[in-house]
Amino acid sequence: MGVLGTFASFNTARLGIYTSQKGLDVTGNNIANINTPGYTRQVLDQIALKTGGKDRYQNIYDARVGNGSLSVGISQIRDPYLDIRYRTEMSSVGAMQSKLSALQDLRDILDEVGKGDEEFGIIDAQFSDFVNSLQKLTTNTNEGEFDVQARTSARALVSLFNSTAKKLTELYENTQKNYDSKVKEVNEILTKIRDLNESIRKSEIHGDGALEQRDTRNNLIDQLSEYIKIDVVYSMEDIGGGQEVEKLTIKLGNANPDPGVATDRTTLVDGLFAGQLSTTQVPRKNSLYDPAETDQTSDSFYQYLMPDGAGLTNDITKAEMVDDEYYRLTVSALTDSRGKILNSDKADQAKYPESKPVELDDNDLYGSLQAVREMLTEKGEFSCTDEIQNIDENAASKRGIQYYQRSLDLLANQFAAAFNEMNTGYMKNEAGEYIDKDGNSILLNGSPIKDTGLSADQQAALDGYTPPTLEAYLKDYGGYQPSSAGVLFSNRGDNNLTDGITAANISISSDWANNAVHLVTTYTRHEKMEPGTTDNSNITHMIAQMDAKRKFFPKDVMGDIVADKTDMFYGSFQEMFTNMESVLGNDSREANIMLNNYYTTSVDLDSGRMSVSSVDLNDEAANMMQYQKSYAAACRLMTVLDQALEKLINGTGVVGL
Amino acid sequence: MIRVTTNSVLKNYRYNLNRSINNLEDARQLVLTGRNFNSFAEDPSAAAQSFKLRRSYLRTKSQYEVSQAVNSKYQAAWSTLETVVNDVDNRKGECAKTAELVAGNDPTASGRNALGKNMEQLAEGIIQAMNGCKYGDSFSFAGADGLNVPFTWENKLDADGNVVGKQLCYRKIPVDISKDDNPEQYALLESLTTEKKFMDIGLGLQEDENGKLIESSAFDASLPGINFLGYGTDEDGDPKNVVSIINQMGEILSRCSENGTWATEDDEKDFRRLMKKFETSADGLKVAHTELATEAKFLSDNEAQLKETGYTLNEHIMNLDQVDTAEAITSFIWAQYSYNASLQMGTSVLGQSLMDYLN
Incomplete structure (x- = not known):
């Protein structure tokens, strides 16, 4: 014993x-x-x-x-594996939630289902009202009050374009604020995690597991995972004296589909050090810059603008730095709570490189933050060649607020262009040949110019004319317009300028508003007679054109900078508007299905976590x-x-x- | 076996309760709005189809209004022509035919002078009737120049510029001109007879690739007056226009003496010849009148067709947009039942635990 x-x-x-x-x-x-x-x-x-x-x-x-x-x-x-799965899923939930929320805002503006008088829509119904007013004009041709009715209907239509464009702009600005606030929230979370790391480390050194602080930190990491797809790693760090403490590292979650990109693994938190997100600063571009320009005295020789209007420069270090228009983010150098940069004091920089800011690539993020960012930046079919080649190779298939703004602009622009063209034609005889005031056919290359198009010889002759436009040629050779002809829609209510018409600025032209211009009822007359006072052929043409299918080219509002020069839609004006709503509806539907799917999975995963941890x-x-x-x-x-x-x-x- | 915890049970309950109330809300929306979908997102293809149908409905509605207006114009034109036809030939009473027959017979020759005046007045009256036929501000028989009166009487001048009588003009062009003597003006008249005024009355208005109207897709509502009354001259140099013939006959008769003797032998010859021409022109007028009736009938039928199309489109829209009320209410009741059951479960989801049995 x-x-x-x-x-x-x-x-x-x-x-x-x-x-x-x-x-x-x-x-x-x-x-x-x-x-x-x-x-x-x-x-x-x-x-x-x-x-x-x-x-x-x-x-x-x-x-x-x-x-x-x-x-x-x-x-x-706690089961770390479940944490990883849950947080990965939450980045998808965050992405879809934010996307769906923005799409819902867009739907509130553009989706006309169940809206309007007898649920006929608003813009769509106003298009129909305009057609109806034209129809009335065909039966009451050249009667003043019916011309006014058509103008009133057109005015209501452009007002709806204007107000819708304004709402879209407001939505864009609010989304900008939302994005800024999300960036701020992410930065706050990163700071809190860093501070908690510090606090936990102190506790650990004193032998305290700091469990409650870890819970708070886990909560913050969960929150962060909704904003950004992240990769969380726990490791042990030797703090000397044979003691080791836990170190938390959070990196971006390898979201970029491009395997050649490494910035999608950028470290956000490294133990006691954490970075902050900010909008990447880029040099202010000179819109006149032409790479082919060799004359140094020309403004187009220089790529950038200097600050405070100091002039132009090709030296990027002298350029004025502004927020990136694509809202790309930069992760700052990782600093501790005292502002010291990670490894800034390390002598062996090869082994321990000092932390530097990292400019993130367009697709490095995934989650709520990226979803809001894409709603701000993606233009779908309106994406520029540069954007697709250098920023996001999938830009043409992603549609944010700008896509809908541009689509509406394109619709307004094409509508205005079509009606302006129909109201600024030249007089023709019954055979469709352009004539002068005496009724004589105007010749080009020896033959009459027909409204069905020029022959090859005529086109060649016109190409050699200065300026090489049919309108200029007709004007020079006695062609004339009816007295009521003129542009119907302009880019401001107080002028008759038609360049750069968008949904936001489309207006009834000054001349139409002041009765100097009316809807032209006909361009046809017998050589020896004045046109019939109730000849409505041009009004009928306008009605037919309202239902005519046409190609909508993004380059018509974006210029040749767009990547895809083909048409984005083939249909009538109203069908184009319905198409916008359909695209929006389909995107929303898809986002909703995805969200339900991700959310259900996240609930399952969270239940799994709870089965272990709660x-x-x-x-x-x-x-x-x-x-x-x-x-x-x-x-x-x-x-x-x-x-x-x-x-x-x-x-x-x-x-x- | 997975560990089920109080919090995981609660989380799942909340999630499912939320889904249940979502379903209930969706079902309630169906009943309240009476619509199958309330946004493009709910059913993009149905919503797009609905707007397509609604556009068609509104187009049909405006086409119906146009068709109604054109029909009214045609009805008014037809009634006017009916009057004109009666004035020309109703085989009884005060008409040109009767006057001409009476005047052509010697036993009743004593009335020739008065009949002449009568026929001239009749000619005037026909023109007044043709001009008086208007739809809104537009003259119905003016072709595509509805804001200007189509028929006018102008002075007829001889080679020296002296007034030698009056002549009927259509759109300021004398209607009785000869193709050979005045080819330019005749060509003008001819072009006026083919003048078009196309209307969209639901025939599928469409243009070709050059923006030219496909004429069969629209209705030509121009009614050039000379297409009914006639224009130009025949091989004898006599007018083809029935009113001009009546007027000329009236002038000849007016020149007769009070006992009915012809002023000249030529007058009698002219009158006899014009009597035959009158028959031809009057027949032409009657044919045109009948054709107009056919077109008016077509317009009435088209109107009925458009009305029917409107009903059909409306029905399609309703079928597409509107919920089956019985089904919607059944769905709502079921969703409510499910929700109530979820609530009922809620009272037991945090039922007793081991804690409750501890003393």
Whole structure:
């Protein structure tokens, strides 16, 4: 039998009481935090105490007994794999939620289902109203009040274009603010995580697991994962003296589909150091720049503008730096809470390079932040060649607010162009040949010019004319327009200029508004007669053109900078508008389906996480009973020992006394 | 076995309760709005189809209005021509035919002078009737020049510029000109007879690739007056225009003495010859009148057809847009039932735990 201190068993009982007490404390803490967001259930780390070593009188046949139990720590129950899966899924949820939210805002503006008088839509119905007013003009040709009706209807239509464009602009500006606020929120989260890392590290050095702080940090990481797809790595860091502490590293989650891009692994948090996101600064471009220009005195020789109107330059370091129009982000150098840059004090820069800002590529992010950014930047079919080649190879198939703005601009522009053209024609005879005021056919290359098009010879002759336009030629050779001819739509209500007409600026031209111009009813007359006063051939032409299918080319509003020179849609004006709504509807539908899918998966994953990490009342009740019983048992042990020693001390050797 | 915790049960319950109330809300929207879809996102293809149908409906509606207007114009034109035909030949009473027959017979020759005046007045009256036929501000028989009166009486001048009588003009061009003597003006008249005024009355208005109207896709609503009354001269140099013939006959008769003797032998010859020409022109007028009736009938039929098309389109729109009320309400009741069941579950989702059994 080994030697055991007389009162050693008391210690065993005492430790039992302590351990049970601690177990009850942990259970109590779990129960108290059952509703605390992000709380991870804790368990008592308990070990059996056994003192070791040989004592002087140890018997080699001794049966060794332990010395009770010890509570050596408190742990959290967490499955890192589930965390990774959940956070990956949450970046998808965040992306789709933000996209759907922005699309919903667009739908509020553009989707006309169930809207308008008798649910005929608003812009769509106004197009129909305009056609109706033209129809009335065919039966009441050249009657003033019906011309005014058509103008009034057209005015309502352009007003709807204007107000819709304004709403889209407001939405764009609000989305900009939303994006800025999301960037700010991400930066706050990164700062908080860095500060928590510091706090946890301090606690760890002092032997505290800082479990509650870890819960808060996990919550923040969960939040961050909605904004940005991230990769979270825990490692151990040697802090000297043989002690290691945990180090948290958060990197971007390798979202860029281009395998050649490395910036999508940029580190956001490295232990005590964290970066901040900001809009990438780019030099202000000179819109006149022409790469082919060799004359240094020409403005088009220079690529950039200098600050404060100091002139032009090709030196990027002297250029005025402005926010990137594509809202690309830069991750700053990683700094600690005192502003020190990571590895800035390291002598071996080859091994420990100082942290530098990283300009992120267009597709490096995925999540809520990127979704909002894409709503701001993506133009779909209106994307420029430069954008597709140098920024986002998939830009042509991604449609943000700008796509809808440009589409509406294109519709307004083409509508105005068509009607302006139809109202600024030249007089023809019944054979469709352009004539002068005396009724004589105007010749080009010796033959009359027909309204069905020029022959090859005529085209060649016209190409050699200065300027080489049919309109100029007709004007020069006596061609004339009806007195009511003139542009109907302009880029401002107080002028008749037709360049750069958009949905935002399309207006009834000044001349039409002031009755100097009317809808031209006909361009046809007999050589010897004035046109018929109720000849409505041009109005009928306008009606037919409202339903005529035409090709809508993005380059008509974007110029040749667009990548795809082909048409984006073939149909009538109203069908073009419906197409915009359809594209929006399909995008929303797709985003909604994806969101449901991602959200359901995230709920499943979160349930999985909860099955591991969250507090369960049954579990805690069982623990409570268990610790209560063990506490009571330890107390009973002490009583038994007390009684035993009482017997030994006071009841032994007293025979006969 | 997966560990089920209080919080995971609650989270799942919240998620499912939210889905349940979402379903209920969707079902409620169906009933409240009565629409199968409330945005393009809900059913993009149906929404696009709905707008297509709605556009067609509005086009049909405006085409119907145009067709109605054209029909009214044709009805008015037909009624006017009916009057004119009666004035020319109703085989009884005060008409040109009767006057001509009476005047052509010697036993009743004494009335020739008065009949002459009468026929001249009749000619005037026919022109007044033709000019008086208007739809809105537009003269119906003016072809494509509806804002100007189509027929006018102008002075007829001889080679020296002296007024020798009056002549009927259409759009300021004398209607009784000869193709050989005045080819330029005759060509003008001819071009006026083919003048068009196309209207979109739902015949599929369309243009070719050059922007030229495909004429069969629209209705030509121009009614050049000379197409009904005639123009130009025949091989004898006599007018083909029925009003001019009546007027000329009237002038000849007016020149007769009070007892009915012809002023000259030529007058009698002319009158006898014009009597035959009158028959031909009057027949032409009647044929044109009948053709107009056919076109008016076509317009009436077209109007009915457009009305029917409107009903059909409306029905299609309703079928596409509107919910089947019984189905919608059934769906709503079911969603409500599911939601209530979810709520009911809520009372037990956080039922008793082991905690409740601890003493």
